[in-house]
Amino acid sequence: MSERRVSGLTYLVVWVALLLLTTLTFALSYAHLGAWAPAIAIAIAATKGTLIALYFMHLVEQRASSWLTLLIAVILIALLIVLAATDVLTRAPL
């Protein structure tokens, strides 16, 4: 737990990475990526969320029970979103 600690330099690198990823998301929104645009934007958002959780929220320092709790919540929500959207997308016209 407290033996491994995120260093000041790591915070700085993560912060810069978050700023760059935000700028990348913004630039890509003008790139006319078509159907892939939302998937790419969400993938970058997920990367940013993972960086924040691992380093700013200190998941890398903590025991497995901490990240398992979060991971399970995220997996269940992702499942719910995908299944609900699949239902709506594949419905036969009434």
Add this chain to the structure above:
Amino acid sequence: MATTDVHMRDHFADLDRQTHAAQLGMWLVIAGDVLLFGTLFVLYASYRADHAAEFRAAAAHADLALGTINTYLLICSSFLVALAVRAVRLGDRLRQTVALLLGAAALGASFLALKAIEYAHHFAEGIYPGKYYAFAELPASGARIFFTLYYFMTGLHALHVLGGIGLLLWLARGARARRYGPAWHTPVELVGMYWHFVDIVWVFLWPIFYLLRP
């Protein structure tokens, strides 16, 4: 071994385990909040699948500049909170800790101010949630649903930011009273986790409400 720490409750074997329990408790709070926001993302995904073109047209009307500035503001405030936690852990950095916490709270307040300006612009155009929606330019029901979700999800998030600012100010007061140090700083850690979580929620709200192109 038998250090008597005033912060340790006697049902824990040592401070390390108590800290771990506190962190796990905070992760459960956050997991619960993930489910709350998650169900709203489910609603969004379902309606968007049904009204793709109307959602894109409505998102093009969102205030891209303010939404993007707000994304940068929250990321920077998260960075300040991370540095504040670091300063408390290192110890002997009282003024730095207080300044970082107040700076993060100020960025959070700026976020809310910009959000208020954004809402005011929308209200002026007749963009209200639900049955009060009266925006002549985008009369389709998909646009009404989009803006209703927008108000509900960003509004719920704004309440989280408001609560977070209160917690950061409370931490700053505690830090000034020398309540936290390298040996014990659980409240700083836990509020920090909460603040970063609020940041993550916005990281997902930003692309789904501001970055769709028609």
